[in-house]
Amino acid sequence: MGKAAVVEALADIRAALAVLVAEVDGCGGEPFCASDPLAGLADGCLDVLAGAREVEARVAGLKARAAVAFADAAGVVAGPGVPVVAQEMAVAAEIGCVLALGPRAASSFLVTSQAVVKGLPRTAAALNNGTLSWQHATVMADETAGLDAAGVAGLEAHFLDPGAPDAVRGCAVGELPAHRFRARARVWRERHHAGSIEQRHAKGVVDRRVEYRPDRDGMAWLGAYLPADQAAAGWNRLTAVARGLQGTGEARTLAQLRADVFAAAILTKGLAPGRATGSGTGGGGGGGAEGLSTGQAAGRVDVGPGEGCASPDTFERPADVPPDAVRAQVLVTVPVFSLLGLTDEAAVLDGYGPIPASMARRLVAEGAGSFYRVLVDPRDGAPLEIGRKSYRVGKAMRNWLRMRDGKCPFPGCSNSSLDTEADHILAWADGGTTGVSNLGQPCPKHHRLRHTTGWKPTPASKTEPPGWTSPAGRHYHSEHQDWEPTKWPHGCLGGAADIVRHRGSPWEDALEGFLSAHS
Numbered sequence: 026m027g028k029a030a031v032v033e034a035l036a037d038i039r040a041a042l043a044v045l046v047a048e049v050d051g052c053g054g055e056p057f058c059a060s061d062p063l064a065g066l067a068d069g070c071l072d073v074l075a076g077a078r079e080v081e082a083r084v085a086g087l088k089a090r091a092a093v094a095f096a097d098a099a100g101v102v103a104g105p106g107v108p109v110v111a112q113e114m115a116v117a118a119e120i121g122c123v124l125a126l127g128p129r130a131a132s133s134f135l136v137t138s139q140a141v142v143k144g145l146p147r148t149a150a151a152l153n154n155g156t157l158s159w160q161h162a163t164v165m166a167d168e169t170a171g172l173d174a175a176g177v178a179g180l181e182a183h184f185l186d187p188g189a190p191d192a193v194r195g196c197a198v199g200e201l202p203a204h205r206f207r208a209r210a211r212v213w214r215e216r217h218h219a220g221s222i223e224q225r226h227a228k229g230v231v232d233r234r235v236e237y238r239p240d241r242d243g244m245a246w247l248g249a250y251l252p253a254d255q256a257a258a259g260w261n262r263l264t265a266v267a268r269g270l271q272g273t274g275e276a277r278t279l280a281q282l283r284a285d286v287f288a289a290a291i292l293t294k295g296l297a298p299g300r301a302t303g304s305g306t307g308g309g310g311g312g313g314a315e316g317l318s319t320g321q322a323a324g325r326v327d328v329g330p331g332e333g334c335a336s337p338d339t340f341e342r343p344a345d346v347p348p349d350a351v352r353a354q355v356l357v358t359v360p361v362f363s364l365l366g367l368t369d370e371a372a373v374l375d376g377y378g379p380i381p382a383s384m385a386r387r388l389v390a391e392g393a394g395s396f397y398r399v400l401v402d403p404r405d406g407a408p409l410e411i412g413r414k415s416y417r418v419g420k421a422m423r424n425w426l427r428m429r430d431g432k433c434p435f436p437g438c439s440n441s442s443l444d445t446e447a448d449h450i451l452a453w454a455d456g457g458t459t460g461v462s463n464l465g466q467p468c469p470k471h472h473r474l475r476h477t478t479g480w481k482p483t484p485a486s487k488t489e490p491p492g493w494t495s496p497a498g499r500h501y502h503s504e505h506q507d508w509e510p511t512k513w514p515h516g517c518l519g520g521a522a523d524i525v526r527h528r529g530s531p532w533e534d535a536l537e538g539f540l541s542a543h544s
Contacts, residue, residue: 067497079155081159082154082159085159085162089137089141089149090138092120092138093143099116147186148161158203164206165210176214180210193505195505201436229252233250235248254384257376257377261376363382427445430490430506431504433467448465448467450491461485462486462487463485465485480496
């Protein structure tokens with residue numbers, strides 16, 4: 026067998042690909058559907074795409090195994106006389122030449138391949154089964170880096186083992202775009218390894234800065250590395266002000282309006298909407314209060330990993346910025362024991378992800394006007410209530426939708442919950458009610474998609490967002506929030522009843538009163 030078997034197998038693959046190409050080109054032996062050839066071809070092409078995705082994953086798994094096997098064999102052949110670093114460079118260079126990769130890309134591919142093949146058995150199996158792409162495997166390797174064996178096994182089991190006690194809810198990981206999987210994996214890692222987040226975000230506070238980077242076409246980037254709560258509130262404030270400027274006669278897009286509001290804020294004296302002026306066409310004409318046009322500058326607020334503010338005194342508010350300068354709503358999901366200071370479990374900032382418990386406690390204690398705290402039941406992780414100053418049902422319902430969905434529920438969309446629109450799943454005219462179970466919150470783009478094409482949402486529930494059915498009749502699951510039971514303080518036997526029975530504990534009175542008020 027050996028090389029002859031490899032040559033024969035690759036020839037079979039090429040022949041199979043030629044057959045698929047002919048079918049897609051409409052040159053197959055028979056149509057996909059004799060009664061409706063065009064509709065049959067459309068459906069057949071979707072089958073080809075789905076099958077190609079699976080084959081690509083299997084091929085990626087094969088490439089990773091081949092690269093690792095080559096590296097191991099080459100190391101033995103080279104013998105002990107070759108320096109380790111030199112041997113690694115030689116192996117990466119050979120792989121790079123074969124795969125037409127640059128030195129850095131080849132080294133990165135080899136490192137990820139070794140991590141997957143040798144240290145991530147569930148990920149390797151999913152690749153070989155065609156249910157997980159190479160991009161997903163790369164995310165898994167990145168997010169498990171630095172974890173101990175138990176942490177690696179726990180993260181893999183959560184996302185890849187349907188039978189795990191805390192298996193991921195909603196659509197399977199392989200059905201998510203890789204960037205969405207990265208966001209969810211990061212949240213899980215911070216929740217289950219929160220001990221280091223306080224130290225890491227303290228370092229991030231020290232590293233806070235603003236960066237300027239020239240770009241092409243007379244443009245430039247201006248980004249700030251800030252504590253997550255400040256960056257999220259600032260971004261949402263920009264969005265809220267920009268949306269307020271939209272209307273008849275306003276030709277600028279939301280992105281352009283954000284840029285103009287941002288530029289006006291840093292070049293004048295605040296976020297006053299009247300100062301957010303600029304060219305309606307993105308050209309060189311039309312200046313703002315300080316003569317700024319959108320053809321002269323563009324701004325961006327970047328949030329890096331691990332930012333945070335360790336205490337209320339870490340940052341001083343500029344003298345010319347009033348205390349209520351930022352009023353955009355941001356949901357902060359806080360485990361009740363973490364809020365009480367009994368654990369350091371990370372909270373979750375809407376549109377960002379995990380934040381240190383100290384930051385969440387500060388936001389709640391100070392009653393920050395921009396933030397709505399969401400308390401979760403320690404027994405199962407389900408939401409208990411949303412703090413609010415307005416008692417209007419519409420506002421409370423929108424906040425619940427934001428908490429339930431976390432973002433636009435369309436598959437793969439990352440638009441945050443602040444940038445979405447409430448939408449009746451079953452139209453009001455058709456008997457639909459205005460209740461959480463009959464509401465979705467798609468972003469404007471997917472809201473239009475729903476009402477102008479054959480894409481339709483499927484039923485939702487109080488705790489699960491709607492899925493989607495395509496014009497082709499295929500159903501796609503939405504992402505579900507990864508709610509988990511709260512971490513209990515040391516010494517707890519694992520249930521609320523145990524706490525109530527064991528009188529005299531330092532946290533029993535606070536917890537019993539809290540659960541009685543919110544059950």
